[in-house]
Amino acid sequence: MPKKELKRCNWAENDPLYSKYHDEEWGVPEHDSRALWEMLMLEGFQAGLSWITILRKREAFRAAFRGFKPKVVAKFGEDDIERLMQDAGIVRARAKINATIKGAQIYLEMQAAGEDFSEFVWKLAGGKVIRRKAGEPVPAKTELSEEISAVLKKRGFKFVGPVIVYAWMQAVGIVDDHAADCFRHKAKR
Template sequence: MAETLIRCGWRGMAGDPLYEAYHDTEWGVPEYDSRALWEKLVLDGFQAGLAWITILRKREAFRAAFDNFDPETVARYGEADRARLMADAGIIRSNAKIDAAINSAKIYLAMKDAGEDFSDFCWNFTGGKPIQNRWGEDGNVPAQTPLAEAVAKALKAKGFKFVGPVIVYAWMQAVGMVNDHQTTCFRHAPVKAMGA
């Protein structure tokens, strides 16, 4: 008889193969690639007001629509691209979120041109290593933290939009800046080991 894996207690995850695979292989794994960090920040911005599973189900459509989140390409988007994106039923069609994504590509490139690596900027808040939390129950995991507030403030100061502390904390969890797998979850220890 197969062993039952104990996962974090996310609402709606049990039995959803896409959601379970995301939890089991990606969520919380430390990400240091600048472009990948930026892509995930943009996607978390699109999540504002929605459930993450909605974005996860549309992620490949987002990647196709946004030229695989190549900042150089996205930064050059004009009115025709905005109209194309607003007509794309495969993604979240919001003028404000689309504009924020395009603008964030420009900010990303401006940082790069100024010699500021996006990954270094992000990971500097945790000293370059993941914060290892020990949540025993899913209900104990906060929606935001003082650190997320500080990161959100710094991102807003750069000009990023849809980067409030709740969105930023969800992003920090996703990219492994914090390990918020429950201690009872089978992924807690392996993810912790990745940050050692």
Template sequence: MAEIHRCKWAESDPLLRAYHDEEWGVPEFDSRALWELLMLEGFQAGLAWIIVLRKRDAFRQAFRQFDPVKVVKFKEADVERLMQNPGIIRARAKIEATIQGARVFLEMKNAGIDFSNWAWDLAGGKPIQNTGPVPAESPLSLTMSKELRRRGFKFVGPVIVYAWMQAAGMVNDHSAECFRRKACAKYTLKK
């Protein structure tokens, strides 16, 4: 049987391998799922992604499956409850940023702006096939970061946004030898 080559970052842990093989770099077009992923990327700030992955189910339970309509109703008592939840990353600023993110997401929706269409339009409507070294950020992630912050999102610096773009398949950064590179490259048009 032939050896499977993956991106090096995904080789060290079974959970990372599964995430890499099944999710990372696959274009996501669902607005709610994109928002969830952006919020989780914000929780990752300063930490390793594996920590977020290990806590993802607890995050989903704590944040009501990342339903913005439910999250926007969170009050100070909910923030305190979340601060006591050992299953998630207990950072008050990140918890409050997620509640604020729900508010902004719904404001956009109420203004007739679909979050997925908005993000993918900024990205050019199709996944970018990166063939060079993998950057920490890009001119596009800087532009998206500025737009997200202008709208009121928090924890959306250009590095976090670039990681989100990679995870959501807006940019294909699978290494040249990775078995997922060609599979993710086949996604060329926005659905």
């Protein structure tokens, strides 16, 4: 008997890496603070590029940014910035590299003040997954992504505009934007 093909969101059908990312990660509620921060930083690197570009480079990013450990990244200096600017495995954009270092410092400042990044983010989002109604178009940004963007910017984060923030919200499962006929739509996770 032939194996039944899973129905996925259209964007995830034509590339095995996209399919794997879609099936295992995209839209799955993430509550680990470090993982949420890492994804926010990667979404910032995606600005002006396609997500598949970042996804293909994700392991190189993880190596270059030492596993996205905020305590390590926050201490990056000029030598590290120059090393990263020479690393062909990542997106070599000085402003985005600097934003990631600053993002690590902000993350640690929040932690030192007793703020858990995951609790902070999920509280901003209302504490539960937001699901789009069947047939409702997927927006590029929402009022909530604009609000979260403003809060993140006020904290000092960069590359966190409302469109980037919405893509991040989708990626980390704050928003479930799987198509109604996708096997992941409203899946128990």
